[in-house]
Amino acid sequence: MADQATAPAPNPDKLMSFMFKLVGDLGAMASIGPMLIGEKLGLYKALAEGNPVTPEELANATHTNERYVREWLCSQAASGFVDHDATSGRFHMTPEQAAALGHENSPFYFLGAIEMAVAMVRAEPQILEAFRTGQGVGWHEHDACLFRATERFFRPGYMRHLITEWIPAMEGIKAKLDAGASVADVGCGHGASTILMAQAFPNSKFHGFDYHGPSIESARKAAAAAGLGDRCVFDIATAKDFPGNDYTLVAFFDCLHDMGDPAGAARHVHSALAKDGAWMVVEPAAGDNVSDNLNPIGRIYYSASTFICTPASRAQEVGLGLGAQAGQARLTEVIKSGGFSSVRRAAETPFNMVLEARP
Numbered sequence: 434m435a436d437q438a439t440a441p442a443p444n445p446d447k448l449m450s451f452m453f454k455l456v457g458d459l460g461a462m463a464s465i466g467p468m469l470i471g472e473k474l475g476l477y478k479a480l481a482e483g484n485p486v487t488p489e490e491l492a493n494a495t496h497t498n499e500r501y502v503r504e505w506l507c508s509q510a511a512s513g514f515v516d517h518d519a520t521s522g523r524f525h526m527t528p529e530q531a532a533a534l535g536h537e538n539s540p541f542y543f544l545g546a547i548e549m550a551v552a553m554v555r556a557e558p559q560i561l562e563a564f565r566t567g568q569g570v571g572w573h574e575h576d577a578c579l580f581r582a583t584e585r586f587f588r589p590g591y592m593r594h595l596i597t598e599w600i601p602a603m604e605g606i607k608a609k610l611d612a613g614a615s616v617a618d619v620g621c622g623h624g625a626s627t628i629l630m631a632q633a634f635p636n637s638k639f640h641g642f643d644y645h646g647p648s649i650e651s652a653r654k655a656a657a658a659a660g661l662g663d664r665c666v667f668d669i670a671t672a673k674d675f676p677g678n679d680y681t682l683v684a685f686f687d688c689l690h691d692m693g694d695p696a697g698a699a700r701h702v703h704s705a706l707a708k709d710g711a712w713m714v715v716e717p718a719a720g721d722n723v724s725d726n727l728n729p730i731g732r733i734y735y736s737a738s739t740f741i742c743t744p745a746s747r748a749q750e751v752g753l754g755l756g757a758q759a760g761q762a763r764l765t766e767v768i769k770s771g772g773f774s775s776v777r778r779a780a781e782t783p784f785n786m787v788l789e790a791r792p
C-alpha cells in the first residue's frame with residue numbers, strides 16, 4: 434500500500450467535487466434525527482394537511498415549542514422537504530412532498546424507511562465484531578425498530594404493485610385466487626403482503642409464516658384489526674418446515690436472500706406447491722454484475738445487506754449469504770437447485786424484481 438508521502442497528490446477540482454458530494458451525503462445522514470422527530474410529533478402530517486404556516490402556528494397546532502419548530506422547519510426547507518416563502522415567512526408542503534412525507538397511508542410514504550438506518554447504526558457494535566469473526570447476526574438480534582421499519586419500508590411498494598401488477602403477472606394465478614385457493618406467505622414479517630392479498634381475494638385462504646415470533650404476533654394483531662378472521666392466519670415456522678401442501682401460490686417477499694439455506698427453502702417450497710402452483714419470489718432489484726448495481730438503489734441495498742441481510746443469512750444453517758443484490762442469474766440457480774423447472778421475471782419495479790418459479 435502506498436503511504437501518504439508516496440501516494441499521488443489529489444487533483445484539486447476532483448477533490449472539491451468529491452467533498453461536495455460527501456457534504457450532500459452528510460446532510461442526508463444529519464436529516465435522520467429531524468425526520469424521526471417530524472414524524473413522531475406530527476409535524477409533517479400537520480404541514481401536509483394544513484395551509485402555509487409560521488413556526489409559531491405549527492408549534493401551536495402540534496403542541497410543541499416554537500423555537501425548536503422554527504429550527505426544524507429551516508432544516509427541512511434546506512433539505513428540500515418543505516418549501517419556504519421568503520416574503521410571508523411561512524412554510525408549506527407541495528403535494529409531492531406531502532405524498533412522500535405527510536400522508537402515512539400514501540403509497541409513496543417514505544418515512545417508514547428511516548428507522549432502518551437507525552437499526553443499522555444501533556447494530557454497529559455487533560456487525561463490527563461479525564466482520565472480525567465471520568459469524569452471523571440473526572434477524573431477531575436487531576433492535577425492534579428494524580421490524581417496524583421493514584414493514585413500513587416495503588408496504589407502500591406492495592400497496593402500489595402487488596395486487597394490480599405482480600399477481601396478474603403470474604400466469605393463471607389471479608383467476609385461481611379469485612375463485613378460491615390456498616396461499617402461503619413465507620418470511621412474512623408483520624404480514625403487510627399477506628393482509629393486502631387476503632383483502633383483495635376474499636374467496637382464498639392465506640397463511641403467513643415467519644421464524645421470528647414477535648413479527649408473527651404483530652401480524653396477528655394487524656390481521657385482527659383488518660377483520661380478516663380465519664381466512665388470514667399467521668404462525669411461527671421456518672422456510673424449510675412450514676406446514677401445508679397443495680398451495681396454489683407460495684410467496685416470499687424480500688426474504689429469500691436473508692435465509693441461510695435458500696436452496697433448502699426452495700426444496701421445501703417445491704414439495705409444498707400444487708402441481709400447477711407457482712412460487713412468487715420478490716427480491717430486491719439488482720443486475721447480475723456488481724457494476725450494474727452501483728447506483729442510488731444499489732447503494733441502499735448493499736449497505737442494508739452488509740448490516741442486515743448478509744449477517745442474517747450467516748446466522749442460520751448453511752449461511753450461504755446471497756446478499757441483497759444477488760441478481761436474477763444467481764437467484765435462478767438457487768431456485769432451480771430446489772427442483773424448479775422454470776424461472777422467469779414476471780414483473781419489476783425500481784426496487785424489486787418478481788420471479789415466477791414453476792415446479
Ligand SMILES: C[S@@+](CC[C@H](N)C(=O)[O-])C[C@H]1O[C@@H](n2cnc3c(N)ncnc32)[C@H](O)[C@@H]1O
Nearest residue numbers: 584587620621622643644645671672686688692
Ligand atoms: C426483510 S424481512 C421481510 C419481511 C416481509 N416479507 C416484508 O416484506 O415486509 C425478512 C423476513 O424473513 C424472515 N426470515 C429470515 N429467515 C427466515 C427463515 N429461515 N424462515 C422463515 N422466515 C425467515 C425474517 O424473520 C424477516 O421477517
